[in-house]
Amino acid sequence: RGAVLPRLTAEGRRVCITGALHTDFDALDVVNLAKVVFMMADIRLGIEEVGSSGDIYVFDASIALPKHFVKISPTVVKKFVMCVHEAYPAKVKEIHVINSTPFVDFLIKW
Numbered sequence: 333r334g335a336v337l338p339r340l341t342a343e344g345r346r347v348c349i350t351g352a353l354h355t356d357f358d359a360l361d362v363v364n365l366a367k368v369v370f371m372m373a374d375i376r377l378g379i380e381e382v383g384s385s386g387d388i389y390v391f392d393a394s395i396a397l398p399k400h401f402v403k404i405s406p407t408v409v410k411k412f413v414m415c416v417h418e419a420y421p422a423k424v425k426e427i428h429v430i431n432s433t434p435f436v437d438f439l440i441k442w
Contacts, residue, residue, distance in 0.1 A: 336376060351393070385425075386423045386426075388425055391430070393430070
């Protein structure tokens with residue numbers, strides 16, 4: 333699930349909120365998920381009437397479990413972050429994680 337808020341913040345940034353709907357990630361393909369994220373962002377950039385000074389992402393991690401992170405390879409994460417930082421036209425200004433479990437808190441602080 334996800335939503336892009338219709339208005340920009342006072343600083344001119346676009347807020348995107350996302351989170352999973354269920355915990356059944358056995359069939360999850362992280363590479364295809366990353367492709368879908370970029371395709372959705374490309375569509376958003378194509379239809380957006382007003383440019384933004386960057387993106388703010390809010391991730392709901394309320395159902396994140398350790399088994400979900402086993403499916404994510406560090407190589408895929410590195411490539412995804414590199415694409416976001418160096419190739420994507422809209423820059424990520426802030427990332428917020430809400431409803432996180434202790435495991436997610438540990439990963440973020442690590």
